[in-house]
Amino acid sequence: xxxxxxxxxxxxxxxxxxxxxxxxxxxxxxxxxxxxxxxxxxxxxxxxxxxxxxxxxxxxxxxxxxxxxxxxxxxxxxxxxxxxxxxxxxxxxxxxxxxxxxxxxxxxxxxxxxxxxxxxxxxxxxxxxxxxxxxxxxxxxxxxxxxxxxxxxxxxxx
Amino acid sequence: xxxxxxxxxxxxxxxxxxxxxxxxxxxxxxxxxxxxxxxxxxxxxxxxxxxxxxxxxxxxxxxxxxxxxxxxxxxxxxxxxxxxxxxxxxxxxxxxxxxxxxxxxxxxxxxxxxxxxxxxxxxxxxxxxxxxxxxxxxxxxxxxxxxxxxxxxxxxxxxxxxxxxxxxxxxxxxxxxxxxxxxxxxxxxxxxxxxxxxxxxxxxxxxxxxxxxxxxxxxxxxxxxxxxxxxxxxxxxxxxxxxxxxxxxxxxxxxxxxxxxxxxxxxxxxxxxxxxxxxxxxxxxxxxxxxxxxxxxxxxxxxxxxxxxxxxxxxxxxxxxxxxxxxxxxxxxxxxxxxxxxxxxxxxxxxxxxxxxxxxxxxxxxxxxxxxxxxxxxxxxxxxxxxxxxxxxxxxxxxxxxxxxxxxxxxxxxxxxxxxxxxxxxxxxxxxxxxxxxxxxxxxxxxxxxxxxxxxxxxxxxxxxxxxxxxxxxxxxxxxxxxxxxxxxxxxxxxxxxxxxxxxxxxxxxxxxxxxxxxxxxxxxxxxxxxxxxxxxxxxxxxxxxxxxxxxxxxxxxxxxxxxxxxxxxxxxxxxxxxxxxxxxxxxxxxxxxxxxxxxxxxxxxxxxxxxxxxxxx
Numbered sequence: 148x149x150x151x152x153x154x155x156x157x158x159x160x161x162x163x164x165x166x167x168x169x170x171x172x173x174x175x176x177x178x179x180x181x182x183x184x185x186x187x188x189x190x191x192x193x194x195x196x197x198x199x200x201x202x203x204x205x206x207x208x209x210x211x212x213x214x215x216x217x218x219x220x221x222x223x224x225x226x227x228x229x230x231x232x233x234x235x236x237x238x239x240x241x242x243x244x245x246x247x248x249x250x251x252x253x254x255x256x257x258x259x260x261x262x263x264x265x266x267x268x269x270x271x272x273x274x275x276x277x278x279x280x281x282x283x284x285x286x287x288x289x290x291x292x293x294x295x296x297x298x299x300x301x302x303x304x305x
Numbered sequence: 306x307x308x309x310x311x312x313x314x315x316x317x318x319x320x321x322x323x324x325x326x327x328x329x330x331x332x333x334x335x336x337x338x339x340x341x342x343x344x345x346x347x348x349x350x351x352x353x354x355x356x357x358x359x360x361x362x363x364x365x366x367x368x369x370x371x372x373x374x375x376x377x378x379x380x381x382x383x384x385x386x387x388x389x390x391x392x393x394x395x396x397x398x399x400x401x402x403x404x405x406x407x408x409x410x411x412x413x414x415x416x417x418x419x420x421x422x423x424x425x426x427x428x429x430x431x432x433x434x435x436x437x438x439x440x441x442x443x444x445x446x447x448x449x450x451x452x453x454x455x456x457x458x459x460x461x462x463x464x465x466x467x468x469x470x471x472x473x474x475x476x477x478x479x480x481x482x483x484x485x486x487x488x489x490x491x492x493x494x495x496x497x498x499x500x501x502x503x504x505x506x507x508x509x510x511x512x513x514x515x516x517x518x519x520x521x522x523x524x525x526x527x528x529x530x531x532x533x534x535x536x537x538x539x540x541x542x543x544x545x546x547x548x549x550x551x552x553x554x555x556x557x558x559x560x561x562x563x564x565x566x567x568x569x570x571x572x573x574x575x576x577x578x579x580x581x582x583x584x585x586x587x588x589x590x591x592x593x594x595x596x597x598x599x600x601x602x603x604x605x606x607x608x609x610x611x612x613x614x615x616x617x618x619x620x621x622x623x624x625x626x627x628x629x630x631x632x633x634x635x636x637x638x639x640x641x642x643x644x645x646x647x648x649x650x651x652x653x654x655x656x657x658x659x660x661x662x663x664x665x666x667x668x669x670x671x672x673x674x675x676x677x678x679x680x681x682x683x684x685x686x687x688x689x690x691x692x693x694x695x696x697x698x699x700x701x702x703x704x705x706x707x708x709x710x711x712x713x714x715x716x717x718x719x720x721x722x723x724x725x726x727x728x729x730x731x732x733x734x735x736x737x738x739x740x741x742x743x744x745x746x747x748x749x750x751x752x753x754x755x756x757x758x759x760x761x762x763x764x765x766x767x768x769x770x771x772x773x774x775x776x777x778x779x780x781x782x783x784x785x786x787x788x789x790x791x792x793x794x795x796x797x798x799x800x801x802x803x804x805x806x807x808x809x810x811x812x813x814x815x816x817x818x819x820x821x822x823x824x825x826x827x828x829x830x831x832x833x834x835x836x837x838x839x840x841x842x843x844x845x846x847x848x849x850x851x852x853x854x855x856x857x858x859x860x861x862x863x864x865x866x867x868x869x870x871x872x873x874x875x876x877x878x879x880x881x882x883x884x885x886x887x888x889x890x891x892x893x894x895x896x897x898x899x900x901x902x903x904x905x906x907x908x909x910x911x912x913x914x915x916x917x918x919x920x921x922x923x
Contacts (some may be wrong), residue, residue: 151556197881205840206886212843225848274631280894283887290833297839 167210167250174258249292662703711845
């Protein structure tokens with residue numbers, strides 16, 4: 148039987164996967180738009196552009212990860228959904244917030260840096276590596292958010 | 306380690322210039338320094354144009370025969386063959402360029418003709434030849450388009466005027482009509498037409514009925530198309546000689562490199578300067594000697610203020626990691642080459658972040674095959690070797706953590722997902738080791754430069770304090786506390802020693818102690834080792850779970866499940882190899898290099914045979 152707690156846990160998983168996914172989608176899209184422009188001028192740069200476009204995609208994966216762990220812990224995967232207390236559910240909901248919000252915002256902004264990295268690669272193809280490094284700097288915050296979400300989700304004993 | 310560089314100064318006769326440069330180019334040891342007054346050598350512009358033309362020709366051939374694959378091995382060519390002049394190739398480039406021009410102009414003409422024929426479509430029923438549609442002595446004509454919607458209204462209204470209207474077919478612009486009127490009525494008719502949105506038409510200057518002209522145009526266009534097709538066939542045959550053009554292109558590039566700098570010249574002699582590795586000076590002398598005895602070659606140390614390029618020399622294991630350093634920035638002359646220390650850490654971190662033994666095996670085997678078969682050069686080769694080593698590291702960590710394609714099986718150490726705190730401790734421990742190594746390298750640099758006190762006050766004090774804090778946490782005895790206090794006191798008392806006045810010195814020291822927050826944030830950065838390993842593992846688990854669910858739905862499900870497994874794990878490997886490489890490198894650049902690295906070196910680009918298509922063997 149679904150308790151309020153279990154429902155709240157579902158909400159947590161949904162928010163984690165959903166918002167982080169949106170962040171990555173927007174980020175990768177921004178980078179992709181820049182990439183199309185560059186490739187229309189010089190198709191040979193496709194490899195470099197693709198690497199830069201892929202970098203903001205990790206936030207969605209992290210969000211899915213947390214959602215999956217929540218869903219695994221409450222028993223959806225093996226078919227026996229546990230009955231959580233309201234507080235347990237709320238804890239899981241809050242635990243998903245770092246990666247949800249952090250993933251959303253860092254994904255969008257990382258996409259913007261990736262887009263400018265793509266322009267950098269268009270002007271100076273030999274410095275693509277520096278563009279990749281600049282883009283990867285934003286990832287730090289997604290990683291920290293993932294970490295704390297994971298520790299919190301793990302800490303809720305069901 | 307950084308190789309010491311010397312500056313070569315060469316005087317020789319102008320008539321020997323090309324042979325000497327050829328010999329130097331073959332050895333590839335000298336990076337020419339452009340002199341203050343550069344002159345463009347005669348013939349350099351021609352070579353530049355030839356390069357453009359050949360490049361265009363090769364691109365054209367690629368369109369017809371297909372590009373060679375990304376990792377195709379380059380054709381080996383002997384050095385003697387590379388030196389041989391190939392006038393046929395020059396003619397071939399010319400031939401291809403002409404063919405390309407002809408084909409494109411033929412096709413463009415055909416397109417224009419077809420467009421004109423299309424424009425004549427609404428006029429096909431007109432029985433008056435187009436050249437006859439002119440004003441006669443007593444009449445004028447108007448040919449053009451009228452909006453279709455107002456057609457009936459128009460035809461009704463025009464009956465009031467003395468004009469003859471021939472209504473033809475519809476067109477995108479409207480209904481084609483021809484209006485005849487007496488010259489006297491001309492202005493009135495014109496006014497009427499304007500009021501009814503009449504638009505004039507311009508006919509092509511040809512003779513005959515509209516339908517005949519259209520037919521002629523279509524035939525002519527078709528003929529041009531078929532001519533173009535024939536030329537395309539010819540182009541296909543010519544494109545098979547692409548290898549000749551590729552060799553020619555490489556020869557031209559080599560020639561262009563030789564003509565890049567003129568050096569200083571007199572009537573009969575010239576002078577060039579170049580950077581040479583200190584251990585290669587004898588080879589340079591030998592190369593010049595073989596060409597001519599008339600030369601003067603000296604090697605001098607770089608002067609004050611001159612910055613020679615940076616050349617790194619490392620052992621076989623560290624050499625591929627030069628790629629990681631070069632991606633960031635080359636070391637400044639006089640600084641440290643970080644590769645031999647950076648390589649093992651990059652190796653370890655890559656494995657921890659990919660952390661699946663199954664993926665590691667796939668990566669190792671795949672890259673071993675690629676490296677052996679294609680033998681990629683330079684940067685690409687170094688990058689692939691770094692990932693190859695990373696694959697080996699991944700297998701090791703995968704065995705330690707028990708990850709095999711997302712399934713957990715007998716971890717030798719512990720499973721990170723089950724014991725996150727232990728994993729974090731491991732990450733922070735490795736991080737502390739990494740940071741400590743960075744600080745030690747700074748100490749070594751300081752001592753080498755003679756700043757022993759700086760080494761003690763700026764680095765040793767921190768190391769002592771951290772050691773003390775660490776021991777405080779571990780051991781119950783008091784030694785940790787004393788070490789920590791000793792370290793902290795040293796920092797506070799010596800951190801502000803550059804400032805003037807005792808108060809300023811003290812506050813400077815306190816401020817320096819505050820840098821501990823920087824160290825804490827550096828340490829926290831290493832938690833990404835855990836996070837990325839986690840990401841790989843959980844995604845693999847997700848893929849396996851989905852595949853299992855599909856498997857249980859029946860035979861169709863089994864097929865789909867196999868696709869999901871293979872596709873999903875490949876996707877996971879690609880994404881996570883990218884992430885592991887980028888973050889492993891990032892940890893080196895920010896946390897490790899931040900402690901001691903001095904960037905700003907220039908690349909060493911010697912005059913050498915740079916080839917795009919062939920591999921010159923000596």
